[in-house]
Amino acid sequence: MKKINWANIRLILIMGVVVFLYSFSAKRNEGRLLKEPEVLFADSENYITKDNVNKLLIQNYGSITGIAKVQLDLNKVEKSIDKNPMVDRAEVYATVDGKLKAIVTQKKPVARIFSGAKSFYLDYNGQEMPLSDSETARVLLVSGSIERVDGVKLKELLDYIYDDGFLKKNITGMAVTPAGTVTMRSRNYDYEIVFGQPINIDRKFKNYKAFLQDAVKDTLIENYKTINLKFTQQVVCTKK
Template identity: 45%
Template sequence: MKFKRILKYLLFLLLIISLGFLYSFSSKRNSDKKVSEIIIEFEDGDNNFLTHSMVNKLLIQKNKTVKNQAKSVIDLYKLENEVSKNPYVEKSSVFLTIEGKLKTVVKQRAPVARIITDKDSYYVDKQGVKIPLSNNYSARVMLISGVKNIEDIKEIMPLISNILKDDFLKKEIIGIQKSDANEFQFAVRSGDYKIDFGKLSEIDIKFKKLKAFYNKTFEDKTIQNYKTINIKYHNQVVCTK
């Protein structure tokens, strides 16, 4: 009985050693395997600012492409960080597949407005993060002028968000001008008239007034009679012809 117990123990120990050897051998073989292919995917099929070639050029290690390099020397964290630093990238994920392919999934920043200043022009996304202009893609977004610094951008983002969440306003308002008095005026798609919005107060109430005024003047076709539509005063819409 004692001999059988010892034999079972030795067989079990031998099995553990064999499995450990096979695992070690398999791991060593896998780590020596070279990257066979680089796959780049854009999340949600969004491929605007960046191209596959541009992302591929970011996947560099020791001044050369990671393709045909051993999996064991690939620094995934560093590669992912390099891709994420690109100003057009909101987030990225870089990983190796079992087949030895290096896969990169990129979510690009989505511009919601274009800021125009005397010295510069750039996009901002919904978080107010700056996005440089691109030769590959021109976004059709609202044009914002009169904004001078990051504080101005933070101030105007709630107004932009309110416009974008409304299907009608999103199509209708094509430009926003900020004055030195911190008041805002809109350019619209449906005519040459301007909308004086005033300061950033009672935003929801002002937009309700504007939409009610639109409903009436679109119906009787008098909207084109006006040069400015002023909604900054409480409980009234003041128009000039």
């Protein structure tokens, strides 16, 4: 008579119970009704509000409350939030206890553009971003003949300033001339910074920082009218 392997039988029974419990839990979880959504922001700014995000959810489903988890297309919900011009990306998921959570990463404005009667933000990716009704970004102001400068080079210049802690605080305004050159304004001093074409950005700003380091020791720095950075080998200054 063949000996019964009770260890194998126990293993099969345990696996069967585990599969049953998993299937039962999954089925119960799918049928669970969703509760009110919870909106979280990945950053501290509020260019878009939680109410705005909730309205985007309502536009697609009328009301999230009472919908079974299995009926909710999370990918569709994410895409509907992503379409908002203030949003960079959204991550939406349902928790085990039936809560719908949306984690929203907002776009990062690096400058405010004034082009004729039109005004908007330019985000870190070089995309237009509308002004917000709920919060004003403290960013560089850009005006003038913006269409005269290469958009990619302008983005590189703005991102460079945004990423540099000193320049971000020191440079407050930028103007593009009809010739496509750039001038800037300093927060601390009344001179004009003549940057020229938005090229050799790193070299020019290193020259500017080196100039400031020496110039702050000069009590006449308040008398400077222009700081010319166009020549990468030197900084040329004129006085009032």
